[in-house]
Amino acid sequence: MKYYYENNMLLLEGGAKEHTISDIDIYIGKDILKNTAYYIEKRELGKKCLIIADSNTTRAAGKDLTELLCRNGFDANVCLLRDRENEKIEADELSVGQVMMSLEPEPDFLIACGSGVINDVTRFVSYITGKPFVSVGTAASMDGYTSVTAPMIFDRKKVHRHGNAPKIVVLDTGILKNAPMEMTIAGFGDVYGKYIAKADWLLSHIINGETVDEEALNMITQALEKLTDNVEQIARATDEGLRAIIEGLILAGITIFTTGQTRAVASVEHNQSHIWETRMLEAEKPYASHGTTVGCSTGYYLRMYEYFKRINVKELNREEACKRLLDRTGFRNQAVQCFGEGFLSILEKTNRCLQLSEAEINRQYDLILNNWDRVLKALDFLPSWEEYKSIYKNFNQTIHAEEIGIPTDLLRYTLMYSTFYRDRYDFVFVMNILGVIEEVVEQTLRDYHHMTGTVPCLDSTSLQFFCSHC
Ligand SMILES: [Zn+2]
Incomplete structure (x- = not known):
C-alpha cells in the first residue's frame, strides 16, 4: 500500500x-x-x-x-x-x-x-x-x-x-x-528493529504457514527503505531525516491498526527491550528509552541472524537439542535468569512455548529442516551487522547493551530466552529448537566484547555446526 x-x-x-x-x-x-x-x-x-x-x-x-x-x-x-x-x-x-x-x-x-x-x-x-x-x-x-x-x-x-x-x-x-539527538536515534532504532520483525514474520510464514499481510509487510518495507536511504540526513537532524523516521514510526503504527496485531512491527528485539525494562525497574535501576533499547537489541539479533544463516542443519544433534528443552528443571533454571522468578511464573501460566512436548519439538524440528532452503532465501534483505555498526558509529551512539545499563549476564539470558516472552514464532525460537542458541549467543557476545578489546575473537569456523564455506 x-x-x-x-x-x-x-x-x-x-x-x-x-x-x-x-x-x-x-x-x-x-x-x-x-x-x-x-x-x-x-x-x-x-x-x-x-x-x-x-x-x-x-x-x-x-x-x-x-x-x-x-x-x-x-x-x-x-x-x-x-x-x-x-x-x-x-x-x-x-x-x-x-x-x-x-x-x-x-x-x-x-x-x-x-x-x-x-x-x-x-x-x-x-x-x-x-x-x-x-x-x-x-x-x-x-x-x-x-x-x-x-x-x-x-x-x-x-x-x-x-x-x-x-x-x-x-x-x-x-x-x-x-x-535531543538521543531521542531521534531512539526513533531510528524503533524503526530499524522492524528488520528483525519482518524477517521473523517471513520465517514463520515459511515454516509454520502463518498468514502474512502483504500490505502491512509492504508498508514496513517502504519505511525501512526510506530510513536507510536517509541515514546521513538523520545524523544531521534535517527535516528530511526527521520525516524519514517519523513516517516509519507512523506507518508501523498504521499496520497495527490495519492488521489488528503487532506482528509487523515487533518481534524478539521488542521482547528483549520489554524484559530489560521490566527487570531494570524491578531492580530499581535507571533504564534507557524504548527506542534506545530496541535499537540496541536489533544489533545483537542482526549478528545472530548472520550466524543463523550459516547453520549447517545437516550437522546438528537433534537428540541433544530435544533433551535440553525437555529437561524442565535445567531449562527453567536458565529461563529464570532472563525473566526473574515472578515474571516467569506468570508467563508459565499462559505461554504454550514454555510447555513444549517431545512430539511438538520433533514436529517443529522437521518443519524447520524441510523448509530451510526457502527460509535462507527469504532472509536476503537483512542488513549486515557491519552496516548496522557503521550507522550507529555515524550517529555516535553505543551499540553495547552494557553501556545503556544492562548487565552482561542479563543480556546473555535475554538473548537466549526472550523468545519465550510470548507465543510468537521467531528465529531465536528456531535456534532453541535446533539446539544451537547457546553457542550462537556466546559467539555473538564474544564478537561484541572483541570490539571493546576485552575478549579475544574466536574464529567462528571453529563452531561445529556452521557451514565451512561461508
Ligand atoms: Zn517499538
Whole structure:
C-alpha cells in the first residue's frame, strides 16, 4: 500500500480521503504547528482544551501552541507535569493524578504535547474520561503515537492499560528536529528493529504457514527503505531525516491498526527491550528509552541472524537439542535468569512455548529442516551487522547493551530466552529448537566484547555446526 500527502495529511492509496486511518488525521510536515487550530476546528472537538506538557515540551512547542490556540478563540489551560529532579517523568500515578486534578474547569478535549510518556498518560486519561485528544509530537522517538494501549508504571511495576487513539496527530519536522539527538536515534532504532520483525514474520510464514499481510509487510518495507536511504540526513537532524523516521514510526503504527496485531512491527528485539525494562525497574535501576533499547537489541539479533544463516542443519544433534528443552528443571533454571522468578511464573501460566512436548519439538524440528532452503532465501534483505555498526558509529551512539545499563549476564539470558516472552514464532525460537542458541549467543557476545578489546575473537569456523564455506 502506497501513501501520499494532501495538505500535509498522510493518506493511503485506495483508502478514504477524510482521515488517514480509522478516524485519525495524521499530519506530517515542516512548520505545520501553526495549522493546529484549523485541524482541530475541522474535527469539531470543541473550544476548551487542556494541554498536557512538561517543561521541555513546553519550550519545544507548548508555549507556541497555547498562544496560537488562544489567538484562534480557544480556551487553553496547561497541565505542566512536574519535574522530578534526577528522575525522569513517568506515566505513573503521579502524572495521571496531576492530569486528573487539572480537569477542572472541564475541557472539551485534551492535547498531549510531547512524545512517549505524555502521550501514554493522555491516551489513558482520554480513555477514562471519554474526552477526545490531539497529539502534538515533539520527538520522533517511538512508534506509539497512534497506539490504543498505554504502557504505564503502577505501584512501581510495568503495566499495560487501555487508551484512546488520538483524533489528530500533528508532527512538525521543524519541532522534531530540535529534540535531543538521543531521542531521534531512539526513533531510528524503533524503526530499524522492524528488520528483525519482518524477517521473523517471513520465517514463520515459511515454516509454520502463518498468514502474512502483504500490505502491512509492504508498508514496513517502504519505511525501512526510506530510513536507510536517509541515514546521513538523520545524523544531521534535517527535516528530511526527521520525516524519514517519523513516517516509519507512523506507518508501523498504521499496520497495527490495519492488521489488528503487532506482528509487523515487533518481534524478539521488542521482547528483549520489554524484559530489560521490566527487570531494570524491578531492580530499581535507571533504564534507557524504548527506542534506545530496541535499537540496541536489533544489533545483537542482526549478528545472530548472520550466524543463523550459516547453520549447517545437516550437522546438528537433534537428540541433544530435544533433551535440553525437555529437561524442565535445567531449562527453567536458565529461563529464570532472563525473566526473574515472578515474571516467569506468570508467563508459565499462559505461554504454550514454555510447555513444549517431545512430539511438538520433533514436529517443529522437521518443519524447520524441510523448509530451510526457502527460509535462507527469504532472509536476503537483512542488513549486515557491519552496516548496522557503521550507522550507529555515524550517529555516535553505543551499540553495547552494557553501556545503556544492562548487565552482561542479563543480556546473555535475554538473548537466549526472550523468545519465550510470548507465543510468537521467531528465529531465536528456531535456534532453541535446533539446539544451537547457546553457542550462537556466546559467539555473538564474544564478537561484541572483541570490539571493546576485552575478549579475544574466536574464529567462528571453529563452531561445529556452521557451514565451512561461508
Ligand atoms: Zn517499538
